Amino acid sequence: MSDVARYEFFLFLVSVILALELLARRLKLPPAAAFILGGTGLALTPGIPDITLDPDLVMLVFLPALLMSSAWFTAWREFRRNLSGILLLAVGTTLFTTAAVGIAAHFMVPALPWAVCFTIGAIVSPPDAVAAEAALERLSLPRRVTSLLQGESLLNDATGLVLFRFGVAAALTGIFQPFVAIGTFCLVSVGGVIIGLAAGMAGLYILRRIRDSDVSITITVLLAEATYIAAEHLDVSGVLATVTTGLVLGWHQHTDFEAGTRIRAQAFWKVLVFLLESVLFILIGLSLRGVLSRLQAIPDALHNLALPVAAILVVMVGSRFVWLYGSDAITAVLHRLWPSRFSRPSPAISTIMGWAAMRGVVTLTAALSLPEGFPGRDLALIIAFASILVTVLVQGLTLEPLITLLRINGSSELHGIQSAENEAWIRVAEAQLKAIERASHQPDGTERHPRLLEQYQHRLKAARQYASNTDEHRPEEIAHYQTVLDAIVAGRNEIIALHRSGHLHDNVLREMEEAMDMQEIVARSHLGSEHG
Numbered sequence: 044m045s046d047v048a049r050y051e052f053f054l055f056l057v058s059v060i061l062a063l064e065l066l067a068r069r070l071k072l073p074p075a076a077a078f079i080l081g082g083t084g085l086a087l088t089p090g091i092p093d094i095t096l097d098p099d100l101v102m103l104v105f106l107p108a109l110l111m112s113s114a115w116f117t118a119w120r121e122f123r124r125n126l127s128g129i130l131l132l133a134v135g136t137t138l139f140t141t142a143a144v145g146i147a148a149h150f151m152v153p154a155l156p157w158a159v160c161f162t163i164g165a166i167v168s169p170p171d172a173v174a175a176e177a178a179l180e181r182l183s184l185p186r187r188v189t190s191l192l193q194g195e196s197l198l199n200d201a202t203g204l205v206l207f208r209f210g211v212a213a214a215l216t217g218i219f220q221p222f223v224a225i226g227t228f229c230l231v232s233v234g235g236v237i238i239g240l241a242a243g244m245a246g247l248y249i250l251r252r253i254r255d256s257d258v259s260i261t262i263t264v265l266l267a268e269a270t271y272i273a274a275e276h277l278d279v280s281g282v283l284a285t286v287t288t289g290l291v292l293g294w295h296q297h298t299d300f301e302a303g304t305r306i307r308a309q310a311f312w313k314v315l316v317f318l319l320e321s322v323l324f325i326l327i328g329l330s331l332r333g334v335l336s337r338l339q340a341i342p343d344a345l346h347n348l349a350l351p352v353a354a355i356l357v358v359m360v361g362s363r364f365v366w367l368y369g370s371d372a373i374t375a376v377l378h379r380l381w382p383s384r385f386s387r388p389s390p391a392i393s394t395i396m397g398w399a400a401m402r403g404v405v406t407l408t409a410a411l412s413l414p415e416g417f418p419g420r421d422l423a424l425i426i427a428f429a430s431i432l433v434t435v436l437v438q439g440l441t442l443e444p445l446i447t448l449l450r451i452n453g454s455s456e457l458h459g460i461q462s463a464e465n466e467a468w469i470r471v472a473e474a475q476l477k478a479i480e481r482a483s484h485q486p487d488g489t490e491r492h493p494r495l496l497e498q499y500q501h502r503l504k505a506a507r508q509y510a511s512n513t514d515e516h517r518p519e520e521i522a523h524y525q526t527v528l529d530a531i532v533a534g535r536n537e538i539i540a541l542h543r544s545g546h547l548h549d550n551v552l553r554e555m556e557e558a559m560d561m562q563e564i565v566a567r568s569h570l571g572s573e574h575g
Contacts, residue, residue, distance in 0.1 A: 052092060059085070060321040073439040075324050075401070079432065082328015086335075094329045098412035103271070105323050105404055106200075107285050111267035112316045113197055114289025115296070121190035122290070129194035132396075136195070136366050137202040140168040143362035144355055151351035152422065158217075159419045162210030166410050166423060167359050167430045169203030170196055171403030184451065188392055192399055200405045201280040205231055207409050214418060235280030239287025242270040246288065247295055256304040260311050263292065306564075323404055327431055330407065334428045348422065352429050359430060360438075364397040391449040399442055401434040402427075465510035472503035524566045531563050 059081055067077035085091050122129070144164035149157055170192075209224050246266045253259050267285055274284035296305060371388035378385040410427035413420045476499045483492040490496055509516045538555050541547040 078324035082325040086332040098408040107267040107271040111289040115293040132195040133198035147358040158213035165206035169199040170400040235283030239284040243288040243291025367393040
């Protein structure tokens with residue numbers, strides 16, 4: 044295939060992605076499931092070119108940007124508060140799943156060496172950050188559950204990839220030293236965090252001195268790739284390095300970035316992540332053709348591999364529940380002994396967390412990166428693809444009904460969030476009014492900015508009234524901001540008419556339109572998504 048043909052095929056894939064996204068929204072399906080099904084359909088369509096994925100290139104193109112975005116928009120306070128639980132999942136569950144799947148693989152296929160079996164376990168053990176984001180995006184879950192799942196998906200890739208490397212090395216050399224592996228794991232993890240901190244602080248130093256939004260956003264993309272590459276070249280965790288850099292930038296964006304940069308960066312990263320995630324899941328579906336060709340090369344493959352693959356997938360899914368329910372049992376005992384320090388575990392929450400573990404890019408690329416001639420390589424590839432297919436399609440499609448069945452949602456937290464937001468708006472209005480008063484009051488008792496002072500006094504009064512009875516004032520707020528939107532539309536139509544008649548320069552039109560767009564964003568944020 045020529046370079047022109049590859050580009051044309053890429054444009055075709057983007058068109059398919061848009062159609063699948065719209066279809067998924069109409070049918071209320073998880074987008075990841077729609078993309079994988081669409082890619083699978085394309086793989087089975089005659090005339091579609093073969094897609095060969097370079098695992099190193101896939102990791103380099105997709106992983107840094109997606110990890111940077113996830114870390115950038117992570118709720119840092121929730122992440123830090125639940126760090127112990129996140130580490131218990133990211134490290135403990137990954138290790139336990141690797142061991143359980145390894146034992147199951149050796150039991151089902153005794154001819155495979157133990158090192159190969161544990162390598163297969165490491166391939167399928169870490170739930171994927173991309174798949175987790177895609178699955179959780181449209182679900183209403185308690186904040187702690189979302190924080191644990193997102194935090195786990197950010198950190199467990201490092202655990203899984205390190206285990207994978209040790210498994211491959213042990214399978215090829217026949218040598219495995221547990222204490223060396225533990226020491227190396229700690230070194231790789233700590234080294235990745237240190238590299239990420241250094242890259243994040245260096246990036247902040249540069250970004251603080253740049254006032255151009257386009258350049259700043261480009262630097263953040265380059266920083267994600269550079270951090271990942273540098274860490275990998277230094278033989279430490281590129282995943283942890285990139286996540287750490289994203290957390291640093293995400294924490295400081297509120298104080299060190301200009302408003303325009305934040306708005307444009309959020310829009311840019313949202314589009315970039317959408318394209319990367321969707322293309323990635325489409326490519327996973329397209330890779331089915333390679334899996335099928337390998338199956339055809341294995342004598343009586345369906346009969347010989349169906350049972351081992353099914354058994355390994357059952358153990359992969361079940362081991363996560365064993366770990367979570369086991370942790371709950373220990374926590375329940377600790378709660379009885381020290382009720383003030385340990386909260387009562389929830390079996391329903393653990394069930395949701397056990398089911399919300401989709402596999403994705405790391406599993407696929409790890410399997411593809413197995414060297415040719417690696418014992419059990421074909422089986423590993425088939426298990427990897429099956430784990431992605433089953434978890435994204437089966438678990439992804441049934442996760443929302445399961446949440447509804449177990450009556451788990453985040454609506455109970457909305458009242459507290461609303462109260463905190465109302466109080467925050469009052470504090471903001473008080474601070475702004477004090478600033479206006481200082482600037483407006485003259486020594487002779489007159490006011491320099493009487494209209495501005497009146498405006499901010501009205502804002503404080505409105506904020507206090509709204510906080511006192513949100514339900515009563517909500518219809519009035521909706522009517523107010525709907526009228527504001529009507530006024531913005533009228534103003535925008537007027538400047539467009541002036542531009543069309545030749546009375547307004549293009550640059551002036553863009554500047555005025557951007558100001559009105561900012562006003563519209565504020566108004567729509569107050570109306571909420573149901574009126575957006």
